[in-house]
Amino acid sequence: xxxxxxxxxxxxxxxxxxxxxxxxxxxxxxxxxxxxxxxxxxxxxxxxxxxxxxxxxxxxxxxxxxxxxxxxxxxxxxxxxxxxxxxxxxxxxxxxxxxxxxxxxxxxx
Amino acid sequence: xxxxxxxxxxxxxxxxxxxxxxxxxxxxxxxxxxxxxxxxxxxxxxxxxxxxxxxxxxxxxxxxxxxxxxxxxxxxxxxxxxxxxxxxxxxxxxxxxxxxxxxxxxxxxxxxxxxxxxxxx
Numbered sequence: 001x002x003x004x005x006x007x008x009x010x011x012x013x014x015x016x017x018x019x020x021x022x023x024x025x026x027x028x029x030x031x032x033x034x035x036x037x038x039x040x041x042x043x044x045x046x047x048x049x050x051x052x053x054x055x056x057x058x059x060x061x062x063x064x065x066x067x068x069x070x071x072x073x074x075x076x077x078x079x080x081x082x083x084x085x086x087x088x089x090x091x092x093x094x095x096x097x098x099x100x101x102x103x104x105x106x107x108x109x
Numbered sequence: 110x111x112x113x114x115x116x117x118x119x120x121x122x123x124x125x126x127x128x129x130x131x132x133x134x135x136x137x138x139x140x141x142x143x144x145x146x147x148x149x150x151x152x153x154x155x156x157x158x159x160x161x162x163x164x165x166x167x168x169x170x171x172x173x174x175x176x177x178x179x180x181x182x183x184x185x186x187x188x189x190x191x192x193x194x195x196x197x198x199x200x201x202x203x204x205x206x207x208x209x210x211x212x213x214x215x216x217x218x219x220x221x222x223x224x225x226x227x228x229x230x
Contacts, residue, residue: 003153036216038154045204045220046146046154057218089154091215096168098144098156098215 004029004090004101011107017078020104022090023071030071034093037066037075041086049088050075082108111135111219113205118224121195129224131188131205136219139163139183142208144217145190147201147226157203158190162211173199195228202226 005023012018022029022037029035035053038046048057050066053073063078073092077084085108090101117129129145144159158169158179167179178191188205202225206217 034214034216038217040154045222046217047220048216048218051209051216051218087153091154091156091217093213093215096166096213097170098159098168098213100146100154100156103153 002099004092004099006088006090006101006104008102009105009107011109012080013109014080014082016080017076018080018106019077020075020088020090020106022073022075022092022101024073024092024094024099025071028092028094028099029068029073032093033068035066035068035073036091037064037073038089038091039084039086040089046089077106080108084108111207113207113219113221115203115205115221115224118203118226120227120229122230123196123228125195126191126193127195127226129190129192129203129205129226131221133186133188133205133207136207138181138186140211142166142211142213143181143188144206144208144213144215145179145188146204146206146217146220147199148204148223149198149201152201155201156215159208159213159215160188161213166213168213192226195226197228200226200228 037050
């Protein structure tokens with residue numbers, strides 16, 4: 001069970017859009033529409049931002065969107081705001097297991 | 110309001126055991142799968158184990174399989190993780206997390222604040 005691959009860091013200016021990729025295999029991301037994304041601020045518990053590839057839980061801003069193509073899922077944040085600066089993690093169903101990505105640090109310049 | 114409160118962490122010597130507990134409130138506990146997710150200091154998230162609403166489906170990460178046992182008591186609204194043969198690499202903040210579904214789907218919509226496990230001699 002290998003971790004999903006995410007870029008270590010991404011950055012963007014306020015108002016811009018950024019995309020974070022999450023690459024898995026045909027055994028996880030590629031086979032199931034069960035990818036979720038989490039935001040984690042320092043010292044805080046993670047927060048669910050996207051589930052089932054592109055669905056937003058109640059209360060999550062529509063600036064956050066998700067998609068998937070083949071073995072790669074993506075999280076897009078539009079209209080970047082200072083409060084979006086955080087670590088982001090993807091997670092996928094992988095049969096009887098769950099697998100996270102290594103995490104991406106988003107810096108808002 | 111959904112609340113998940115972990116307990117049972119602490120300092121333990123390598124090879125010893127520890128049992129974590131998670132007390133749940135604010136939702137119908139036996140309607141949802143539950144999970145343990147850990148985060149080593151300064152590192153990313155790692156899914157550890159999950160259990161379906163009726164304990165009929167259970168999964169473990171390869172790194173803990175054979176050493177850790179997950180269980181739940183729906184009458185007590187509680188989730189447990191029995192950790193045996195602990196290793197230094199098990200040192201982490203252990204989160205209890207609620208799934209959005211009855212079965213293991215790995216959508217963690219609520220998280221506790223975590224309990225710290227430190228394995229060291």
